[in-house]
Amino acid sequence: MNTGDTGFMILSAALVFFMTPGLAFFYGGLVRRKNVCSTMMACTSIMGLSVVMWVLFGYSLSFGGNHLGIIGDFRWLAFRHVGMDAGPYADTIPHLVFAAFQMMFAMITPALITGSLVGRMKFKALFFFMAFWSVLVYYPLAHMVWGSGGILAKLGSVDFAGGNVVHISSGVSALVLSILLGRRRGYEHTTYRVHNVPFVLLGASILWFGWFGFNAGSALGANGLAAHAFMTSALSSACAMLTWMLIEVIRERKPTLVGASTGLVIGLVAITPGAGFVPIWSAFLIGGLVSPICYFGVALVKKKLKIDDALDAFGCHGIGGIWGGLATGLFGQSSINSTAQWDGLFFGDTRLFLAQLAGIFITIIIAVIGTLVCAGIIRIFTELRVSVRDEQLGLDISQHGESAYPTFTGLDQ
Numbered sequence: 133m134n135t136g137d138t139g140f141m142i143l144s145a146a147l148v149f150f151m152t153p154g155l156a157f158f159y160g161g162l163v164r165r166k167n168v169c170s171t172m173m174a175c176t177s178i179m180g181l182s183v184v185m186w187v188l189f190g191y192s193l194s195f196g197g198n199h200l201g202i203i204g205d206f207r208w209l210a211f212r213h214v215g216m217d218a219g220p221y222a223d224t225i226p227h228l229v230f231a232a233f234q235m236m237f238a239m240i241t242p243a244l245i246t247g248s249l250v251g252r253m254k255f256k257a258l259f260f261f262m263a264f265w266s267v268l269v270y271y272p273l274a275h276m277v278w279g280s281g282g283i284l285a286k287l288g289s290v291d292f293a294g295g296n297v298v299h300i301s302s303g304v305s306a307l308v309l310s311i312l313l314g315r316r317r318g319y320e321h322t323t324y325r326v327h328n329v330p331f332v333l334l335g336a337s338i339l340w341f342g343w344f345g346f347n348a349g350s351a352l353g354a355n356g357l358a359a360h361a362f363m364t365s366a367l368s369s370a371c372a373m374l375t376w377m378l379i380e381v382i383r384e385r386k387p388t389l390v391g392a393s394t395g396l397v398i399g400l401v402a403i404t405p406g407a408g409f410v411p412i413w414s415a416f417l418i419g420g421l422v423s424p425i426c427y428f429g430v431a432l433v434k435k436k437l438k439i440d441d442a443l444d445a446f447g448c449h450g451i452g453g454i455w456g457g458l459a460t461g462l463f464g465q466s467s468i469n470s471t472a473q474w475d476g477l478f479f480g481d482t483r484l485f486l487a488q489l490a491g492i493f494i495t496i497i498i499a500v501i502g503t504l505v506c507a508g509i510i511r512i513f514t515e516l517r518v519s520v521r522d523e524q525l526g527l528d529i530s531q532h533g534e535s536a537y538p539t540f541t542g543l544d545q
Contacts, residue, residue: 134224140354141229147345148236158335161328166526167251168536174246182239194274201283222352241298247443248306255531257516269502273297288473289491293350295405295457296495303450304499315440336393343400347407361407368419372399375423398426401452406460414463461488
């Protein structure tokens with residue numbers, strides 16, 4: 133046991149927790165005025181739901197035991213035998229601290245999905261969907277990638293802090309669910325304006341701040357690997373922000389605060405799977421390239437395919453996470469982190485890159501099937517989508533009976 137590692141990991145867990153309120157501000161600022169509370173409430177409710185589920189059975193299913201490399205068991209039900217001594221996943225910190233750190237990942241991942249659903253999904257349907265999705269998609273993926281005997285880990289696929297488990301899974305599920313829900317009414321004829329740009333920057337800044345705990349904390353100790361992940365994360369995010377601004381200057385003649393905020397977030401998404409595997413210089417490329425990849429990917433999804441991914445959850449987290457996973461296969465080095473069995477394609481070995489391809493493909497399949505199953509279960513007892521009248525009125529009033537700006541009397545943007 134090491135008190136320095138323990139203190140560092142408790143702080144990292146708190147930083148990752150802070151990311152979900154940050155996401156609420158980020159998403160809340162991007163939506164229309166009449167859907168602010170409902171958008172932020174989606175993230176807030178998941179904060180409570182995820183903690184209860186994680187302690188009761190989620191942690192045990194993700195990290196306790198092993199069944200076919202896919203899922204754990206119930207040996208740690210309600211944190212039984214999860215105590216102050218070191219656990220099987222980290223020698224220098226209490227088992228409780230490791231479980232708490234992982235709990236925050238289980239919190240923010242389903243919250244990421246909500247960005248694609250704003251303005252049209254019933255709160256009851258959303259709440260129960262996230263509960264089922266955590267069981268059918270998140271817990272198995274967490275076990276397959278990070279759990280003892282996980283099948284993706286055995287394949288040699290690596291994911292330092294959640295490229296597959298967090299970003300690809302949530303991004304792909306967001307895309308599938310947005311297709312099932314259909315586009316917002318009037319989508320083809322309405323201009324959806326960002327209603328509160330300062331909220332967007334506040335949320336993005338909180339996410340950047342918390343992400344240092346997200347990535348550096350995944351080293352599971354206050355050590356050199358944590359410092360390495362910290363620096364690759366900072367560099368990738370900065371490069372992505374600058375290249376997004378450059379794209380806007382070239383195409384629109386002006387950089388925007390919303391664009392800069394979006395760029396810094398997708399830079400963090402892209403570096404997450406490889407933060408503790410790739411050399412620092414590669415973060416220039418990973419962050420610099422993710423902006424054009426996501427920028428034009430979002431344009432394809434929204435304009436060409438006519439899919440209403442409202443806040444680009446797939447465009448940013450799905451596409452960005454896929455690029456990050458592939459980039460790990462390109463630039464990963466076992467000398468940085470021996471968890472990677474091989475060096476990346478850039479260094480002349482194909483095996484890590486092929487393992488990353490396999491991991492990404494399996495993650496996509498699990499996310500698609502799991503989302504369809506969860507949506508099918510929810511439809512048994514409630515509609516997924518609100519009524520026409522409720523959508524026109526806004527989900528703040530129709531689903532929660534409150535308004536973010538009760539004294540505002542002008543037209544909604």
